[in-house]
Amino acid sequence: xxASYTADNELNRLERVAHNRRGLWFAVIIALAGLLAFVxxxxxxxPNFGAGxxxxxxxxxxxxxxLVPAVLWLLLFYRxxxxxxxxxxxxxxxxxxxxxxxxxxxxPILDGVFxxxxxxxxxxxxxxxxxxxxxxxxxxxxxxxxxxxxVFSHPEFDExxxxxxxxxxxxxxxxxxxxxxxxxxxxxxxxxxxxxxxxVTSMAQASFAxxxxxxxxQARFERTPVYYMPLGLTVAATINGLFAFLLERTxxxxxxxxxxxxxxxxxxxxxxxxxxxxxxxxxxNEETLRLAQAQVPAYVPESPVAAPAAPSAEEANI
Amino acid sequence: MSALLDAIRKPSVTNQPPTxxxxxxxxxxxxxxxxxxxxxxxxxxxxxxxxxxxxxxEGMPPLAIPAHWMPGTADNLDFYARSAGSPSIFDTExxxxxxxxxxxxxxxxxxxxxxxxxxxxxxRYRELSAEPVTVLDGQPAALVTYAYxxxxxxxxxxxxxxxxxxxxxxxxxxxxxxVVVSVAADVTAWDSAQKEIDIIFGSLRLQEVEQ
Numbered sequence: 001x002x003a004s005y006t007a008d009n010e011l012n013r014l015e016r017v018a019h020n021r022r023g024l025w026f027a028v029i030i031a032l033a034g035l036l037a038f039v040x041x042x043x044x045x046x047p048n049f050g051a052g053x054x055x056x057x058x059x060x061x062x063x064x065x066x067l068v069p070a071v072l073w074l075l076l077f078y079r080x081x082x083x084x085x086x087x088x089x090x091x092x093x094x095x096x097x098x099x100x101x102x103x104x105x106x107x108p109i110l111d112g113v114f115x116x117x118x119x120x121x122x123x124x125x126x127x128x129x130x131x132x133x134x135x136x137x138x139x140x141x142x143x144x145x146x147x148x149x150x151v152f153s154h155p156e157f158d159e160x161x162x163x164x165x166x167x168x169x170x171x172x173x174x175x176x177x178x179x180x181x182x183x184x185x186x187x188x189x190x191x192x193x194x195x196x197x198x199x200v201t202s203m204a205q206a207s208f209a210x211x212x213x214x215x216x217x218q219a220r221f222e223r224t225p226v227y228y229m230p231l232g233l234t235v236a237a238t239i240n241g242l243f244a245f246l247l248e249r250t251x252x253x254x255x256x257x258x259x260x261x262x263x264x265x266x267x268x269x270x271x272x273x274x275x276x277x278x279x280x281x282x283x284x285n286e287e288t289l290r291l292a293q294a295q296v297p298a299y300v301p302e303s304p305v306a307a308p309a310a311p312s313a314e315e316a317n318i
Numbered sequence: 319m320s321a322l323l324d325a326i327r328k329p330s331v332t333n334q335p336p337t338x339x340x341x342x343x344x345x346x347x348x349x350x351x352x353x354x355x356x357x358x359x360x361x362x363x364x365x366x367x368x369x370x371x372x373x374x375x376e377g378m379p380p381l382a383i384p385a386h387w388m389p390g391t392a393d394n395l396d397f398y399a400r401s402a403g404s405p406s407i408f409d410t411e412x413x414x415x416x417x418x419x420x421x422x423x424x425x426x427x428x429x430x431x432x433x434x435x436x437x438x439x440x441x442r443y444r445e446l447s448a449e450p451v452t453v454l455d456g457q458p459a460a461l462v463t464y465a466y467x468x469x470x471x472x473x474x475x476x477x478x479x480x481x482x483x484x485x486x487x488x489x490x491x492x493x494x495x496x497v498v499v500s501v502a503a504d505v506t507a508w509d510s511a512q513k514e515i516d517i518i519f520g521s522l523r524l525q526e527v528e529q
Contacts, residue, residue, distance in 0.1 A: 114359060114360070114363055115363070115405075116363075117405055118401075118404070118405065119363050119366040119386065121402065122366045122369070123366070129362045130363070134356070137355045137359070141352055219336065220335070222334075222335070223332055223336050224340075226343055226344060229344045229347065230347050230351035233348060233352070280327055284327050291333045
């Protein structure tokens with residue numbers, strides 16, 4: 001009796017871990033479409049919005065714009081994932097922590113310790129390696145550190161996909177600070193071009209964090225090999241670095257960058273990486289449930305009650 | 319490739335969560351990777367900053383400048399290059415100026431005349447120090463350190479405030495010519511530019527003279 005009770009618990013746990021959230025996937029698609037709509041509104045519908053502003057009002061409006069992508073993304077997560085959302089406060093706290101940690105570490109490490117502006121653009125290989133090893137890693141370390149040392153061991157982190165949700169929240173925190181820095185360093189920005197730049201940064205950071213979040217989710221619920229989490233961090237940092245490298249190289253030598261090309265690239269990277277992450281999660285969930293159905297009847301509890309005989313592999317696959 | 323994808327998709331076939339020991343092992347491996355990546359990044363930075371390219375000028379010993387500096391043109395100069403990655407609006411720069419020695423002109427008299435010319439050309443010019451040094455194979459030379467005020471954005475119509483610039487002129491005589499190799503940087507960026515300046519003066523084998 002106790003054995004079957006514990007086996008049911010284990011099955012419940014695994015079903016929880018392998019829960020597929022259709023609403024979440026839909027939320028991500030709508031969020032990406034919403035960000036593109038945000039850009040379209042301020043470039044095509046009201047392209048001269050804020051044109052008469054200068055100084056502090058322009059900076060203030062720019063900072064508000066910088067918040068829009070993250071707020072839009074987080075709101076959609078809740079509206080469309082409302083059947084089984086993560087605790088609002090936890091996701092918001094992770095986002096805030098992303099802002100604080102990035103504000104505290106990003107510029108001091110990149111500008112203070114590595115002084116990237118002095119050497120990053122010296123030649124193509126320093127630009128490529130610097131973007132991956134320094135910028136990509138620093139940004140993804142922030143995301144990994146926040147998720148790993150805050151919510152990773154929390155009971156609410158009970159589904160594989162939670163890794164993606166919390167990592168995206170932290171990534172949006174990183175993106176928000178990068179957007180703030182972009183506005184403040186220029187004393188305000190042209191809001192049509194600025195909105196594109198902010199959306200590009202947000203989409204990109206959410207995508208990299210989503211990839212890292214997949215690995216974090218797996219490391220939380222699977223007995224992963226020792227290289228697994230480092231591999232995830234390397235993959236996310238490499239995509240991050242390659243993306244920055246591509247953006248910089250396509251605008252190299254020109255007086256202006258090509259914001260629409262950047263936007264297309266960011267949208268493509270976001271769509272592809274999210275599709276791959278969701279596909280991987282769906283496959284992993286299927287595998288978990290398949291194994292669970294095969295293994296749970298053979299579950300051996302830590303009790304003196306005799307366990308039923310384990311089915312053979314052939315039986316388990318029937 | 320499919321094995322790697324399988325490992326990424328389903329890293330274990332037990333459905334068991336990791337033990338705290340396994341999580342700690344994973345954390346340690348991740349931290350080790352982070353340290354390795356950042357150290358590699360630091361190595362790329364140092365390699366880039368210390369990389370140099372040779373500059374061959376007629377009547378001049380071979381000279382090296384940082385690999386990422388961009389050569390440019392400037393009036394009355396034999397060579398000019400600047401760093402595009404300077405943190406200041408005043409790019410760290412170097413210039414080479416040569417002229418034939420006048421009758422009975424020595425390094426000391428040439429250095430005095432050069433100082434007068436600098437004080438006329440540069441705004442708020444102030445000589446900070448001058449020391450005897452040697453270049454190449456023990457050739458006597460003078461290293462003059464100075465400061466002045468530059469206004470690099472004024473011509474472009476921008477409103478940035480002027481910049482206090484620190485510079486060094488290395489003067490020596492080479493094949494009956496006075497050679498002046500100058501470096502200059504925003505005074506706040508002077509220390510961080512030292513590595514790049516060392517590449518330029520190091521290529522001329524600049525040595526201090528023991529008093």
